[in-house]
Amino acid sequence: MSAKIKLEKKVLSRNDILAAELRTHFADENVAVINMVSSPGSGKTSLLEKTLSSLSEKLSIGVIEGDIQTDNDAVRIAKTGVPVHQIQTGGACHLEAEMIRKALIHFSLKDLDLLIIENVGNLVCPSAFDLGEALRIAIISTTEGDDKPLKYPAMFRSADVMVINKVDLIPYTDFDVEKVIHSAMSLNPAIEILKTSCRTGEGLDNWSDFVKNFANEHRE
Amino acid sequence: MSAKIKLEKKVLSRNDILAAELRTHFADENVAVINMVSSPGSGKTSLLEKTLSSLSEKLSIGVIEGDIQTDNDAVRIAKTGVPVHQIQTGGACHLEAEMIRKALIHFSLKDLDLLIIENVGNLVCPSAFDLGEALRIAIISTTEGDDKPLKYPAMFRSADVMVINKVDLIPYTDFDVEKVIHSAMSLNPAIEILKTSCRTGEGLDNWSDFVKNFANEHRE
Numbered sequence: 001m002s003a004k005i006k007l008e009k010k011v012l013s014r015n016d017i018l019a020a021e022l023r024t025h026f027a028d029e030n031v032a033v034i035n036m037v038s039s040p041g042s043g044k045t046s047l048l049e050k051t052l053s054s055l056s057e058k059l060s061i062g063v064i065e066g067d068i069q070t071d072n073d074a075v076r077i078a079k080t081g082v083p084v085h086q087i088q089t090g091g092a093c094h095l096e097a098e099m100i101r102k103a104l105i106h107f108s109l110k111d112l113d114l115l116i117i118e119n120v121g122n123l124v125c126p127s128a129f130d131l132g133e134a135l136r137i138a139i140i141s142t143t144e145g146d147d148k149p150l151k152y153p154a155m156f157r158s159a160d161v162m163v164i165n166k167v168d169l170i171p172y173t174d175f176d177v178e179k180v181i182h183s184a185m186s187l188n189p190a191i192e193i194l195k196t197s198c199r200t201g202e203g204l205d206n207w208s209d210f211v212k213n214f215a216n217e218h219r220e
Numbered sequence: 221m222s223a224k225i226k227l228e229k230k231v232l233s234r235n236d237i238l239a240a241e242l243r244t245h246f247a248d249e250n251v252a253v254i255n256m257v258s259s260p261g262s263g264k265t266s267l268l269e270k271t272l273s274s275l276s277e278k279l280s281i282g283v284i285e286g287d288i289q290t291d292n293d294a295v296r297i298a299k300t301g302v303p304v305h306q307i308q309t310g311g312a313c314h315l316e317a318e319m320i321r322k323a324l325i326h327f328s329l330k331d332l333d334l335l336i337i338e339n340v341g342n343l344v345c346p347s348a349f350d351l352g353e354a355l356r357i358a359i360i361s362t363t364e365g366d367d368k369p370l371k372y373p374a375m376f377r378s379a380d381v382m383v384i385n386k387v388d389l390i391p392y393t394d395f396d397v398e399k400v401i402h403s404a405m406s407l408n409p410a411i412e413i414l415k416t417s418c419r420t421g422e423g424l425d426n427w428s429d430f431v432k433n434f435a436n437e438h439r440e
Contacts, residue, residue, distance in 0.1 A: 040259045040343045040372060041364025068344065070371050091374065093313065093344035121371070123260045124288065124313035124342050143389065144261025144361035151290050151341070152260060154311065169363065172389055 013099030015129055018097040022132025029109040032218035033117065034211070035133035037155060039148075042141040043165045045073045046198040047207070048118055052080040054208040059113040059215055064103050066120045067094040081105060094125040097132055114215040127154040139168040142175040149183040156184050161192045163207065168197040199207065199213055235349055240315040242352025249329040252438035253337065254431070257375060259368075260341030262361040263385045265293045266418040267427070268338055272300040274428040279333040279435055284323050286315040286340045293338065303327060306370035314345040317352055334435040349375040354438055361386040362395040369403040376404050381412045383427065388417040 026033050036044050045065075052061060063084040065074040074086035085106040087099050100117065107115070117133065119126045138159035140148055143166060149156040156162060162184050164177065177195070184191050194210060196203040246253050256264050272281060283304040285294045294306035305326040307319050320337065327428065335348070339346045358379035360368055363386060369376040376382060382404050384397065397415070404411050414430060416423040 032320060039261060039341070039364075040368055041361075043365075068375060069372060072367055072371065093342070120344065121259070122313070122342060122344050125342065125345065128311075141261075141363065143361065143386065144259075145263075147292055148260055151287060151292065153289060166363065169389065169392055 015097050018101060019130035021130040022097055022100060023134070026109070026115070026132060029112075030219050031109050031112045031115050032125040032135070032211045033115045033128075033133045034214075035117045035119060035130075035131050035136045036139065037119045037123075037126045037136060037159070038121060038139035039141075039142055039144055042121070042139045042144065043198055044118050044121070044139055045076055047139065047163065047165060047196060048116060049076060049080060050198055050204050051116070051208060051211055052077065052082050054204065055114075055212055056080060056082050058212060060111055061114045061116065062107045062112045064095075064100065064115065064117045066099070066118060068092070068120060089120060093120060093122050094129050095119050095131055096129050100131050113219060114211070123148065123152040123155050127152075128156045134186070135160050135214055137161040137163060139163045139165050140180065142170050142177075146174075146176045146180040146183070149180060149187055153187050156187050159188065159191060161210075162195065164193065164195045166197060166199075167195050167202055168200045207213065222296055229349065235317050238321060239350035239352040242317055242320060243354070246329070246335070246352060246354070247280050248392070249332075250439050251329050251332045251335050252355070252384045252435040253335045253351075253353045255337045255339060255346075255351050255356045256340060256359065257343075257356060257379070258359035259337045259343045259361075262341070262359045262364065263418055264298055264338050264341070264359055267359065267383065267385060267416060268336060269296060269300060269419050270424050271336070271428060272302050273335075274424065276300060276302050278432060280331055281334045281336065282322065282327045283334045284315075284335065284337045286319070286338060288312070288340060302309055309340060313340060313342050315339050315351055316349050320351050322427070333439060334431070343372040343375050345370065347372075347378045355380050355434055357381045357383060359383045359385050360400065362390050362397075363393055366394075366400040366403070369400060369407055369426055373407050376407050376411065379411060381430075382416065384413065384415045386417060386419075387415050387422055388420045395430045 020187045065086045076138040077084040085103050136159045285306045291306040294304050297304040305323050356379045
């Protein structure tokens with residue numbers, strides 16, 4: 001075993017310990033936490049904007065944005081009026097629990113019902129880093145191709161929910177919805193599946209209800 | 221500086237040394253090498269299939285496929301009749317020069333004009349790993365959003381060419397071609413830009429000519 005692999009194991013294990021501590025902390029503060037993961041450009045930020053417009057009067061929500069360098073996404077989210085903090089990873093390809101721990105100073109957790117973390121756009125590395133979330137949501141857009149769950153299995157195995165986004169573009173692609181659902185469920189039989197389009201609004205009511213119910217049930 | 225960062229620097233540096241050796245080796249064998257990088261689902265494999273149908277009778281081409289676990293892409297490429305070897309990274313989020321060195325045993329380099337490496341779908345990590353290629357091509361699809369160069373600057377800074385793929389879907393998205401070109405050129409003024417659609421065939425002749433000319437000029 002190379003020094004690099006050994007060290008990565010050690011780092012992962014430290015991340016897991018800190019993530020477990022965060023999970024306890026979030027439970028103590030009665031805040032439901034979601035970690036949104038996907039490829040770049042699957043529509044995480046657009047879906048988040050729609051979610052906030054729909055739910056920000058029903059739930060007290062905070063957002064942590066993860067990006068490599070820019071604060072573009074935090075600027076977009078701030079326009080919704082929801083408190084947001086941008087983590088710039090400075091080149092790192094994923095968020096880690098320690099980054100979330102440090103970001104919490106920017107929120108009053110006891111006043112939040114729901115904290116949504118938008119991870120760096122990357123279908124590989126974020127799968128290995130628990131952030132203490134209660135729910136991990138993997139977004140796949142219909143233009144990425146229906147082979148993605150099988151090609152990036154760690155992500156779809158570790159996710160609680162798969163959102164198939166950009167369903168309005170299905171007529172213009174070869175995307176086979178049944179195939180992608182079958183692939184995801186073959187990796188992870190318990191995965192929940194939702195379909196959305198931020199352009200047409202298809203599925204957004206179901207999605208918002210799902211998020212609202214998760215937040216309320218998690219906090220009961 | 222943490223032990224992890226120190227070690228990553230050491231690993232990168234070892235990769236750079238090996239990549240430089242590979243570059244010399246490829247030059248000695250008179251083979252032009254391309255490294256294709258992008259997000260998952262931007263259409264790298266489809267573009268590669270089109271390239272091979274167009275060029276495999278004009279050039280002797282080999283392909284190295286990089287994926288985390290499956291050999292789906294190698295199976296697709298093998299159908300074109302071009303020699304292909306699949307690297308399964310076993311969880312690693314990018315190809316490294318050492319993986320390419322080991323894969324070369326599967327090719328007779330002296331008989332090849334062009335070796336095309338399709339990297340793991342990831343817009344972050346592969347940017348930091350030189351594979352000894354002569355040309356790095358970043359593919360961005362129009363459905364990923366026009367903010368991608370600024371959000372993933374290392375990739376577009378390190379690329380020689382940006383291919384804007386899936387231009388047939390522009391009418392159904394908010395993608396602003398001029399904005400993405402402007403962003404990419406602000407990071408990398410020398411970057412060359414091509415536009416393609418594997419569905420309609422738009423731009424594919426230009427693209428194939430570009431690849432053919434690169435291979436021929438590089439080997440002169």
